[in-house]
Amino acid sequence: MSRRPPRGTLLLVEDDPVMGGSLADRLGLEGFDVAWVQRAGEAQAALARLRPDLVLCDIRLPDGSGETLFAALRPALGTAPVVFLTAFGEIDQAVRLMRAGAADFLTKPFAVDDLLGRIDTLLARRPTAQGAGALGASAAMRAVEATLVRAAAVDSTVLLTGESGTGKEVAARFLHARSTRAPRPFVALNCAALPESLMERELFGHEKGAFTGAAARAPGYAEQAGEGVLFLDEVMELAPALQAKLLRLIEAREFARLGSARMIPFRARIIAATNADPDARVREGRFREDLLFRLDVIRVAVPPLRARVEDILQLALRFADEFAAAFGRAVAGLRPAAEEALLAHDWPGNVRELRNRVERAVALATSPWLDAADLFPDLPRPLEEVLPTLAGVVEAAERRSIAAALAATGGDVAAAAGRLGVARSTLFEKMRRLGLRGRA
Missing domain, CATH: 3.40.50.2300 (Response regulator)
Structure with a gap:
């Protein structure tokens, strides 16, 4: 054997x-x-x-x-x-x-x-291998990853939803890399970054002389994507006129450059993303329902960072390694106070905020061990006042250990108790004290 x-x-x-x-x-x-x-x-x-x-x-x-x-x-x-x-x-x-x-x-x-x-x-905090758990170790992100892997096997349009900074473009690139279109281009267009007057020419391109200053032909994003992926970020921010033209692009699978009547085949797959509520935008009359039907064939919600706490430390270590290599700095890891500060923060800016905080910490830290003050220089109290006591560290570790056991057993308290080597009644009492929930 x-x-x-x-x-x-x-x-x-x-x-x-x-x-x-x-x-x-x-x-x-x-x-x-x-x-x-x-x-x-x-x-x-x-x-x-x-x-x-x-x-x-x-x-x-x-x-x-x-x-x-x-x-x-x-x-x-x-x-x-x-x-x-x-x-x-x-x-x-x-x-x-x-x-x-x-x-x-x-x-x-x-x-x-x-x-x-x-x-x-x-x-369990160790960074996951790229091939498994590439988007995160939490159950929530493993579910997202599994859905994206299945979606990669077909050519349907995908709509990624979630708060700003959750990693929707990362998810889109993950999907693209696992599809048959992986060797083809991945072209990203931020629909909220340009005014309506510029967005159309960026999307469809233009011919020489199509407007004042058009000195040469320029292909648009739809043409540049070829047989790859056209990623439309913040798609809910498109103006009504452009929504109609995007709908035609998806339905007819062809487009024309500005200043030309010649139709060009559109062969790319569309992946769209938004931090807005698509259904609410339709109810408010701000987004076409027929266009949403076309975009929303497979909807994947990317959860906020505060809803996948298990990913925080792994992501922080991954970013620390990345920036340490980029800046030529030696980073040994995170001090316990830094870990507790990361886990206690509610992350309104999600993964983007975490990445920015770690980049700043690696760039300016005076020690190989990143501390709470390196990651949160705006802490309102002196560092000594926010460093955890031993009791606080032990309680936090106990909370993480129980939460990890519950996650691994699907919330089954009896199975989690066996995994932790404690009586079920003992685990129930600890869960009550720590405010954790499971199922009997």
Whole structure:
């Protein structure tokens, strides 16, 4: 029988031979590849030959401190989270470690099932592979992605809806890349960016002499798209006269450049997007119902970022890596305070706002670890007042762990309790206290 793929690679730094051996065995049975070392020097050597997905590290080691080791190894760890294990836990030490970038802190003795739940939560934050979960790790975005994959197999018109900044053009490009038209052009036209007098010539192009200043023939977006995709962003903002001409383009599958009577075949697929409510626009008389019928063959709603919290940290890390490479900066990851600030924000600007905040943070940060103040320089209170207490960090981690288990089990509380290794009654009580919902 072939061995199933490992759930991840863990580096365990624990000098106690009984506890270390027991943890290594249990983690191995859970499907992890475990590298177990007992000294700080061995940990440094291990990191020279492997790239762990997560590190479990004791505080007191025979040849040094886990805290000192953490500071020395941060450049080699990348974004791998570090969970500290200690029998000598003190609140100030825990807060100091977590402010320095540690992901979690467990005081011995601890329940192994609790540790496993925290590991699952931390590993779930890793950026997803481009081929699976390319648009996000949340259930909401996986559903959007699945719909787009199915839509890519046909040639119907697609209408993407959602708030500004949610990533509708990214979704459109994802659809195009997975369709048979992928080798052909993807041409995007923002229907809200130009006045009516310019929009028609941009869409259909013009002949030489068609108007004052037309010194040469110019193909429009419909012609440039060829047999690829014509992406009409903010399509609900088209003026009434242009709505009629777009309807004719879709129905007749042909158009003429301004200043010409010769009809040109239109072979592109149309994908449209809007941040408005299409049905409301029709009721208000601001958009043609017959045109909406043509555009709205397959409607895909892209949810706002606040409705897919599971994507926030993954997107932030992805953007941090992108801008670190672009700017030549070393970014190790996010401090716990930064993570909590990102998760607490309601993101009125959605993914576009997140991207902008991360770009600014990477450009101006003075440390490889991005902090809350780097991402939210407009915080109204001093940073020390908004840094989480240990209790707050633990509660936030507990909330994420339970939410992740509920999402993985479709809201089934009994199954989530089994996944977390706690009694169903205990999980019900924690959900009540944290304001989480599931189904019995």
